[in-house]
Amino acid sequence: MASVGPVPMPVVVILISLLLAMGIARLWTPRQPVPPQPSGAGRVLDMLLVGLLCGRVSFVIANLDLYRDAPWSVLQIADGGYHVVAVLVAALGWGLWVLRRQASLRVPVLGSALAGALLWSVGSYGLATWQASTLALPAVQVLDMQGRPLDLEQFRGRPLVLNLWASWCGPCRREMPVLAKAQQAHPEVRFVFLNQGEHLDEVQQFLRAERLELQGVLLDEPGAASTALGVRAYPSTLFFNAQGRLQDLHLGELTQAGLEHKLRRLR
Incomplete structure (x- = not known):
């Protein structure tokens, strides 16, 4: 299977990993004080969005010559142009900075984000291995x-x-x-x-x-x-x-x- 409907399998893996990380953060986060703090699941989602933004900017800067003829294509974020290392570093940096004064959320959020990242890594590797071993040029x-x-x-x-x-x-x-x-x-x-x-x-x-x-x-x-x-x-x-x-x-x-x-x- 190359996709689930119009959604490619790598995106499915990312969504499942995100939902797992947000679910763990929601269950792990202690009961909210008064006034309430931002939710742990929300912080995990913020980390992902900041990471993706920085990963995209890093990719665009590294490939400016390829975007010069069609600068509008920078906005086509579904083209797969992201630097994974930049995504992970930016997400972790953002998480550490935003949680510096929220000690009760620090371990649940960072632990949940780590679980999601590990699931994504294992899932992506497993998907690539499975596709390479089962999806070949068809006899068509x-x-x-x-x-x-x-x-x-x-x-x-x-x-x-x-x-x-x-x-x-x-x-x-x-x-x-x-x-x-x-x-x-x-x-x-x-x-x-x-x-x-x-x-x-x-x-x-x-x-x-x-x-x-x-x-x-x-x-x-x-x-x-x-x-x-x-x-x-x-x-x-x-x-x-x-x-x-x-x-x-x-x-x-x-x-x-x-x-x-x-x-x-x-x-």
Whole structure:
């Protein structure tokens, strides 16, 4: 399973870890004095939000050159552009600072945050290991732009970016130039643009209208790849290593910086 509905599994792991940490903090926090203090669960949530903000700012600063052409994409926080170390350090620093005068909350909040972070680490590692061992390039028959059949499994041997898209999908259309640019910049990576559910003439008309020069455009009219991979939202971009094992997944529109970050980790 690559997602739960439109929500990617890594986000599900984060949400479960957050809910666990907030639940522990709520149960662990002593009874409220008068006047009442902020809740322990609220402090855990604050730590996460501050950490994510700092992790995002750190990533943007480190990749300013990639955001220069499209500065608005800084606001696309779902592109996966975060520095994990910055998130953890900022969250811990914020927690220590805000709890310096709230001794009764210090241990429950920091302990709950640690439990959530450990669950996220273990869950993320377990999810990545499970996906790599079970989610491989499916044995799905698709067609090239000349109507000739081929099997997706034949693309093993090189790192692969598999983009599932449709011409009626607005985010798909917006991210196509980003993917086209990355395809030219990374010849060591194979890009496959697998259209879902449309006829050949529809795809050709779209490519002509958008003046896109893409290599590796394929047709999957019955949407067999989406079914096999458990993907239910477009655009979806899957990153496979040279052995054909899933290494990363992104649901939604990719920014240039977010895509480059994922390509750097693709082996």
